[in-house]
Amino acid sequence: MKTKNFSKPFRVTDGKKFRLKDFDPRAAPGLSKEGAVEALKQGVARLSELQDKLFADNRWAVLLIFQAMDAAGKDSAIKHVMSGVNPQGCQVFSFKAPSAEELDHDFLWRTARCLPERGRIGIFNRSYYEEVLVVRVHPEFLAAQRLPDVPGDIWKMRFEDINAHERYLSRNGTVIRKFFLNVSRNEQKKRFLERLDRPEKNWKFSAGDVKERERWADYMSAYEDMIRNTATAEAPWYVVPADRKWFTRLVVAEAIIEALESLDLRYPAVDASKREELKKVRELLAGETAS
Ligand code: ATP
Ligand code: MG
Numbered sequence: 001m002k003t004k005n006f007s008k009p010f011r012v013t014d015g016k017k018f019r020l021k022d023f024d025p026r027a028a029p030g031l032s033k034e035g036a037v038e039a040l041k042q043g044v045a046r047l048s049e050l051q052d053k054l055f056a057d058n059r060w061a062v063l064l065i066f067q068a069m070d071a072a073g074k075d076s077a078i079k080h081v082m083s084g085v086n087p088q089g090c091q092v093f094s095f096k097a098p099s100a101e102e103l104d105h106d107f108l109w110r111t112a113r114c115l116p117e118r119g120r121i122g123i124f125n126r127s128y129y130e131e132v133l134v135v136r137v138h139p140e141f142l143a144a145q146r147l148p149d150v151p152g153d154i155w156k157m158r159f160e161d162i163n164a165h166e167r168y169l170s171r172n173g174t175v176i177r178k179f180f181l182n183v184s185r186n187e188q189k190k191r192f193l194e195r196l197d198r199p200e201k202n203w204k205f206s207a208g209d210v211k212e213r214e215r216w217a218d219y220m221s222a223y224e225d226m227i228r229n230t231a232t233a234e235a236p237w238y239v240v241p242a243d244r245k246w247f248t249r250l251v252v253a254e255a256i257i258e259a260l261e262s263l264d265l266r267y268p269a270v271d272a273s274k275r276e277e278l279k280k281v282r283e284l285l286a287g288e289t290a291s
Contacts, residue, residue, distance in 0.1 A: 004030070005254050005258060006029075006031065006039075006247075006250055006251055006254050007238060007251045007252075007254040007255035007258060008258075009029070010023070010238045010239050010240055010241070010251055010255075011236050011237075011238050011255070012227055012231040012236060012237045012238070012239060013231060013232065013233045013236045014231060014232075014233070015227050015228040015229060015230065015231035015232075015237070016228065018224065018227050018228045018231060019224070020182075020220060020223065020224040020227075020239070023182055023239045023241070024241060025182045025183055025184040025187065025241050025242055025243045026184065026187075026241060026243040026244065027241040027247070028241065028244050028246075028247035031247065031250075033244075033246050036246045036247055036249075036250045037246055039250055040080065040081075040246070040249050040250050040253055043081075043250065043253035043254060043257060044080075044081070044083055044084040044253065045084060046257055047081070047082075047084055047085060047253060047256060047257055047260070048084035048085055048086070050257065050260040050261065050265065051085045051086060051089050051090070051121060051260070052086065052089075053260075053265040053266070053267060054089070054119060054120075054121070054260060054263075054265055055086070055088075055089045055119045055120070056119075056267045056268060057119065057263075057265045057266055057267070057268070058118050058119040058268075059118055059119075059173060060118065060119075060173050060174070060175055060263050060265070061115070061116040061117060061118050061119070061120055061121075061122065061173060061174045061175070062116060062120070062121045062122065062174070062175045062177075062256075062259065062260070063115065063116055063122050063124065063169065063174050063175070063176045063177075064121065064122070064123045064124070064177055064178075064179065064256065065124045065127045065129065065176070065177070065178040065179065066078065066123065066124065066125050066126070066127075066179050066181065067126060067127065067129050067130075067133065067178070067179070067180050067181075067223075068179075068180060068181035068182075068183065068242065069183055069188060069212070069213075069216075069219060070188065070192075070209040070212060070213070071183065071188050071191040071192060071195070071204075071209070072181035072182075072183035072188070072242045073181055073183070073242055073245050073248055074125055074126075074181055075125070076245060076249075077179075077181065077245075077248055077249050077252050078092060078123055078125060080249045081249055081252050081253045081256065082121075082123070085121065089119065089120050089121060090120065090121045090122075090123070091114070091116060091120060091121075091122050091123065092122075092123040092125060093111075093114040093122070093123070093124055093125065094125040094126060095110065095111065095124065095125070095126040095127055095128075095130065096126070098110065103144060103145060103146075107128060107131045107145070107158070107161075108128055108161070108162075108165055111124060111127055111128045115169070115174065116174065118173060121256075128162060128165075129162070129178075129226060129230075131158055132155055132158050132159065132162075132222065132225070132226050133219065133222050133223065133226065134212075136155060136218075136222045137212075137215050137218045137219055137222055142154070155225070156229075159226075159229035159230055162230055163229075163230055163232060163235075166230075166232065166234065166235040167232075167234060167235075170234040170235060175259055175263065176234065176235035177235070177236065177238065177255055177256065177259050178230075178235060178236065178237045178238065179237075179238045179240055179252055179255070180223060180227065180237055180238070180239050180240065181240050181242040181248060182239050182240060182241055182242050183242040183243060184243050185213070185216050187242070187243040188213065189213075192205065192209065192210070192213075227239065238251065238252070238255050240252060
């Protein structure tokens with residue numbers, strides 16, 4: 001049964017005309033919560049089948065990048081969407097403020113070490129995109145990187161380097177999909193208050209998050225510029241409505257399913273001599289006397 005794909009309207013493959021204000025964080029077109037929950041259940045089952053094939057096929061790697069403001073639901077989207085996937089075929093890495101060792105290297109170094117192997121799905125919970133987001137909003141983070149003076153616009157150069165990196169990865173068998181969970185400022189406030197009011201959610205709250213919230217407009221213009229400059233056909237951004245978590249998860253799941261379905265995944269073929277070998281083993285096992 002071919003159902004409607006809910007992820008397509010949120011995919012950006014050419015950033016030139018991208019404007020964040022064209023994307024509504026509350027959008028959930030044509031779907032009730034119950035419908036979305038049911039569709040997600042089916043999506044999770046489909047993902048599990050596709051991931052099994054990806055692993056057996058062992059030619060493609062899949063890199064999923066998640067970026068968002070605090071409390072947009074990155075963690076819970078990852079948890080729900082990947083809930084049916086075999087943990088052996090999946091790796092999640094979270095990137096926080098860089099360590100001294102990381103600051104001693106170029107900006108792609110720490111993530112490059114965590115790229116998924118063939119046959120696997122790698123998830124980046126934040127990524128090198130922080131280098132054109134938090135680092136852009138906070139010039140003191142850029143200063144901490146001790147870069148030599150290079151002529152030119154640092155952000156333009158970073159976009160070029162990121163695009164070149166992603167093109168290189170795509171050409172070498174890594175399929176990249178990027179998700180910006182687009183939460184509204186109002187919804188973030190609601191979720192922060194919930195974190196403060198519910199003891200089991202207190203640990204998720206940090207006072208620094210409110211400081212970043214004060215810079216909302218700067219972050220939004222950094223996000224917009226990032227998508228304008230790094231949305232490409234081989235590594236599209238999905239600007240996922242994030243005010244309703246049940247819709248967010250469905251869009252993410254369907255985008256990953258579509259990416260996997262676009263590959264020519266197949267189980268490795270068994271040739272005649274292997275078939276003969278398997279037949280012999282089968283006869284041997286069947287003829288074994290019980291012990
Ligand atoms: P949650 O959303 O659950 O709060 P988190 O991903 O925000 O989880 P934190 O412990 O808050 O986790 O750490 C992430 C912080 O690290 C973010 O504020 C992010 O902007 C910052 N960070 C990530 N990469 C860099 C970087 N390259 N330079 C400076 N800060 C960075
Ligand atoms: Mg945080």
